[in-house]
Amino acid sequence: MDNYPILKTTRLVLRKFLYEEACIVKELAGSEEVAHGCINIPHPYMPGLAEIWIASHEIWYSEGSQVVFAVTRKEDGWIIGAVGLTLEPEHARAELGYWIGFPFWNHGYATEAAEAVITYAFDELLLHRITASHFVRNLASGRVLEKLGMKKEGLLREHLLKDGIREDVIIRGILRSDGRSFSEEIRANYSGERT
Numbered sequence: 001m002d003n004y005p006i007l008k009t010t011r012l013v014l015r016k017f018l019y020e021e022a023c024i025v026k027e028l029a030g031s032e033e034v035a036h037g038c039i040n041i042p043h044p045y046m047p048g049l050a051e052i053w054i055a056s057h058e059i060w061y062s063e064g065s066q067v068v069f070a071v072t073r074k075e076d077g078w079i080i081g082a083v084g085l086t087l088e089p090e091h092a093r094a095e096l097g098y099w100i101g102f103p104f105w106n107h108g109y110a111t112e113a114a115e116a117v118i119t120y121a122f123d124e125l126l127l128h129r130i131t132a133s134h135f136v137r138n139l140a141s142g143r144v145l146e147k148l149g150m151k152k153e154g155l156l157r158e159h160l161l162k163d164g165i166r167e168d169v170i171i172r173g174i175l176r177s178d179g180r181s182f183s184e185e186i187r188a189n190y191s192g193e194r195t
């Protein structure tokens with residue numbers, strides 16, 4: 001699909017996944033570290049799952065239910081993760097989700113990618129509200145969302161069952177009217193450049 005959006009930041013290009021990149025998704029998303037933080041990534045990662053997931057992206061985009069981006073680095077073109085929105089257009093709302101491959105953690109990539117997607121959601125999709133949730137134990141994800149100005153709105157006790165364990169979940173949200181209080185560092189990293 002030629003009209004699939006492409007977002008650019010200082011260090012990243014966010015674009016659609018290609019079918020032949022399924023092996024990279026399997027390797028990165030299939031790691032124990034990444035799967036441990038996400039409700040919807042199984043471990044071990046099943047053969048064929050990445051192919052099915054990538055094949056769904058254009059369908060989801062065309063029906064307006066989700067937009068999923070590969071997070072790639074400008075410097076070498078490597079895929080380092082994924083970020084996306086699950087859309088609820090009737091409420092002008094979306095749920096933000098992301099993962100970054102374990103070798104690439106703690107370089108600010110998730111924050112930079114998610115910030116571009118939030119900007120896209122507010123400025124281009126004209127959404128009113130974006131939510132995100134994370135396991136209470138997932139301090140890194142909580143910190144990413146905090147840096148993005150996503151306010152803690154609630155604690156959902158034993159909300160999800162992950163690998164047989166009931167997990168407490170924090171839900172965070174940001175409204176268009178919150179004025180996107182991104183840090184100066186994040187703001188400096190986002191050029192808003194589009195192709």
Ligand SMILES: CC(C)(COP(=O)(O)OP(=O)(O)OC[C@H]1O[C@@H](n2cnc3c(N)ncnc32)[C@H](O)[C@@H]1OP(=O)(O)O)[C@@H](O)C(=O)NCCC(=O)NCCS
Nearest residue numbers: 034037099100105106107108109110111134139140141143
């Ligand atoms: C959560 C995740 C996406 C973060 O990606 P990332 O690219 O490393 O994130 P960033 O570098 O932008 O920011 C991470 C922040 O968390 C902080 N952090 C990392 N580990 C932490 C920990 N154990 N406790 C507290 N803070 C922590 C980092 O110091 C950094 O904050 P800082 O910039 O103030 O120093 C990544 O760890 C991941 O993919 N985890 C598995 C999947 C997942 O949890 N997805 C989200 C589901 S809700």
